[in-house]
Amino acid sequence: MKELTPKQKKFCQEYLKDFNATRAYKVAYSAKKDITARTNASKLLTNTNIQNYLSDVMNETKAKDILDIDGVLDNLSRLAIGEPREKVFKRIDYKGKKPKVVYDNVTTVTPEDQDQLKALELLGKYYKIFTDKVETQTDITVNIDPGDYDG
Known part of the structure; x- marks a missing residue:
């Protein structure tokens, strides 16, 4: 994976706050117009390196949130x-x-x-403190005829 530029990384960090790409682009790239920010943010979100970075950060965060x-x-x-x-x-x-x-x-x-x-x-x-124990009593008779096993 290619390293992100500082502005791309800033964009990703801002984007992860509220998933507002337009706002994130305006913060990272100091854009003034919404239309410019929206268009360029959309292009950035299709960048494979940015997608991988966002995916990695979200998966890492998700893993931290799960209790062991x-x-x-x-x-x-x-x-x-x-x-x-x-x-x-x-x-x-x-x-x-x-x-x-x-x-x-x-x-x-x-x-x-x-x-x-x-x-x-x-x-x-x-901790298996409440396991039920069942006692059973059975009588089994086993009859073995040695002739049954002749080869």
Whole structure:
């Protein structure tokens, strides 16, 4: 893959913020007119090197966002013991073309009892604490006739 120019890299970084190619082009290349920015941004997005760069960054970001087993177990454990955590409530204004976050309100919340119980249940299943054991008793009679195996 051919190395991107600094302006191309800037375009990609801006584009990944909101996927607005026109805005990203105007920032990276200091374009004034929307029509120029839109046309040139469209051309840039067809560039194989830029497509590869964007794809790599998005796949890398996606992989970081996925919890591994340790992350899942850690979150379940914190929930099971009732550890308080911060929760963000956003007030969003839907006026205009694009919704805007008016303010964030951060509150500390404690898990509800049913949430803790479910987390404990899931952890118990993972560690196989709740496996059912079934005992059976059978009488089997095996008759072997040596004549059946003559060659």
